[in-house]
Amino acid sequence: MSEKEExxxxxxxxxxxxxxxxxxxxxxxxxxxxxxxxxSDTFLSATENWSHHGLPDNPTAWLYTVxxxxxxxxxxxxxxxxxxxxxxxxxxxxxxxxxxLDLSYQNISDSQLAMIFAVCxxxxxxxxxxxxxLNLLCGFGAQEIADAFVTNKEVIYKRIKRAxxxxxxxxxxxxxxxxxxxxxxxxxxLTTLYLLFSEGYxxxxxxxxxxxxxxxxxxxxxxxxxxxxATNSPKVNALMALMCFHSSRFDARTDKLGESVLYHEQDExxxxxxxxxxxxYFLNNAATGNHLSKYHLEAGIAAWHTQxxxxxxxxxxxxxxxxxxxxxxxxxxxxxxxxYALSKVSGANHAIEEAEKLNLRDNxxxxxxxGKLYAAVDAKVALAHYQTALGLARTETDQLLxxxxxxxxxxxx
Amino acid sequence: MExxxxxxxxxxxxxxxxxxxxxxxxxxxxxxxxxxELSAQDKLSRPIQRWDREGKVVKSKNxxxxxxxxxxxxxxxxxxxxxxxxxxxxxxxANGCPILELGGNVEIRKAEMPADH
Numbered sequence: 044m045s046e047k048e049e050x051x052x053x054x055x056x057x058x059x060x061x062x063x064x065x066x067x068x069x070x071x072x073x074x075x076x077x078x079x080x081x082x083s084d085t086f087l088s089a090t091e092n093w094s095h096h097g098l099p100d101n102p103t104a105w106l107y108t109v110x111x112x113x114x115x116x117x118x119x120x121x122x123x124x125x126x127x128x129x130x131x132x133x134x135x136x137x138x139x140x141x142x143x144l145d146l147s148y149q150n151i152s153d154s155q156l157a158m159i160f161a162v163c164x165x166x167x168x169x170x171x172x173x174x175x176x177l178n179l180l181c182g183f184g185a186q187e188i189a190d191a192f193v194t195n196k197e198v199i200y201k202r203i204k205r206a207x208x209x210x211x212x213x214x215x216x217x218x219x220x221x222x223x224x225x226x227x228x229x230x231x232x233l234t235t236l237y238l239l240f241s242e243g244y245x246x247x248x249x250x251x252x253x254x255x256x257x258x259x260x261x262x263x264x265x266x267x268x269x270x271x272x273a274t275n276s277p278k279v280n281a282l283m284a285l286m287c288f289h290s291s292r293f294d295a296r297t298d299k300l301g302e303s304v305l306y307h308e309q310d311e312x313x314x315x316x317x318x319x320x321x322x323x324y325f326l327n328n329a330a331t332g333n334h335l336s337k338y339h340l341e342a343g344i345a346a347w348h349t350q351x352x353x354x355x356x357x358x359x360x361x362x363x364x365x366x367x368x369x370x371x372x373x374x375x376x377x378x379x380x381x382x383y384a385l386s387k388v389s390g391a392n393h394a395i396e397e398a399e400k401l402n403l404r405d406n407x408x409x410x411x412x413x414g415k416l417y418a419a420v421d422a423k424v425a426l427a428h429y430q431t432a433l434g435l436a437r438t439e440t441d442q443l444l445x446x447x448x449x450x451x452x453x454x455x456x
Numbered sequence: 457m458e459x460x461x462x463x464x465x466x467x468x469x470x471x472x473x474x475x476x477x478x479x480x481x482x483x484x485x486x487x488x489x490x491x492x493e494l495s496a497q498d499k500l501s502r503p504i505q506r507w508d509r510e511g512k513v514v515k516s517k518n519x520x521x522x523x524x525x526x527x528x529x530x531x532x533x534x535x536x537x538x539x540x541x542x543x544x545x546x547x548x549x550a551n552g553c554p555i556l557e558l559g560g561n562v563e564i565r566k567a568e569m570p571a572d573h
Binding site: 365366370371375377378381382397400402 | 497500
């Protein structure tokens with residue numbers, strides 16, 4: 044039973060997003076609910092049937108057969124739906140009895156690719172894009188998404204509902220993205236995948252497995268873009284490399300109690316070498332063309348971080364990448380990371396001078412960085428900065444990290 | 457926050473004004489560092505654009521001269537757009553510009569917003 048309990052949510056989630064994508068592709072975005080109802084219904088039948096008769100030999104095939112039948116029934120039963128819908132459905136015969144739900148591997152991946160481009164639409168906010176992607180493309184429920192976002196289910200539920208309504212009103216056709224659409228929309232798609240990954244990687248949620256699943260899903264969707272010749276651009280490979288490098292440390296960055304382990308305290312043996320190798324592979328693939336994207340630069344920085352040993356070349360390269368990154372796109376975190384790299388290249392005093400010019404007075408990480416830089420120079424000033432940081436920190440995880448820094452300072456005071 | 461244009465000029469021609477190879481290397485590094493600092497402090501209002509050294513000057517109709525020089529020996533080395541609250545702050549930022557160390561200068565102009573009229 045316990046094996047089944049583990050298996051079913053995973054199987055359902057995996058198949059949910061596949062069947063839903065194919066159905067939405069068939070019906071159009073305006074009929075998202077119908078597609079969702081058919082899949083939910085299919086899973087309900089599966090749960091009932093399997094608990095009586097045991098698991099079938101091929102659960103996936105079972106689900107597909109039932110989903111196909113339910114789709115036919117839906118079309119037959121609901122004449123109104125059929126009358127409205129059939130003209131839109133691209134089928135050879137207008138008879139719904141002959142409608143075949145194509146759940147082949149090729150059609151599933153085509154449908155999902157089309158769905159990625161439909162969901163990552165700038166007409167909905169990026170946080171809605173992420174919630175919708177998690178829901179429709181990854182098969183997560185509102186509760187799971189809420190847990191990872193550390194908010195309540197209603198908020199997420201409403202967010203998803205509103206996003207679906209907006210897409211519905213826009214009545215966009217879901218189709219294989221054209222070359223010009225890819226060029227236009229790929230940036231948004233990558234931003235959403237990047238945010239989706241970050242949501243999993245940096246979330247303050249204690250649910251480590253769920254967060255890991257988010258990261259894996261972002262990587263799966265990104266990999267779909269790599270597998271498709273039209274979307275397999277250097278930038279897409281660079282983002283994939285970045286995700287591989289980051290997730291290689293997933294098991295090393297939390298201890299058994301679920302508390303975070305800082306980079307320099309991590310056990311390198313827990314770093315996933317296979318993911319690091321994959322990261323290098325994708326980074327190599329990304330090194331074509333003459334456009335250097337922020338994903339290239341961030342992947343380059345992440346690649347250096349897979350090598351724990353500090354060398355002058357390492358920090359010199361990291362510093363240059365941050366310089367470049369900031370010129371492409373300013374962000375306070377990149378500015379702070381640049382100063383940290385600078386301290387490794389030209390010492391704490393120079394870095395303190397540069398840090399103070401940033402003057403990010405409402406940013407806890409600014410004061411934590413000043414605390415860290417001053418630790419080697421003047422422990423009292425360092426303590427004052429850490430205390431300011433503590434006052435600004437919102438989450439328990441952040442507060443805990445700052446307190447640990449303060450404790451290690453006390454040995455110097 | 458207002459937008460300011462900083463134009464860097466220096467003498468790129470006369471021999472005595474040119475840095476040594478090593479000095480030039482050092483000078484380029486200073487530019488890199490200065491740009492890095494400005495972007496880290498979120499002072500750039502537009503991305504940095506590099507300009508070539510060739511140039512042409514149109515003096516009167518059909519009189520087009522090769523080279524970036526007008527009358528004086530100085531030529532534009534580059535320009536950036538920055539964010540600053542006042543001319544004073546813009547001047548303070550310009551004060552860190554590496555062109556000054558090679559005897560060049562920085563001209564500062566404030567962008568006029570449509571609302572200014």
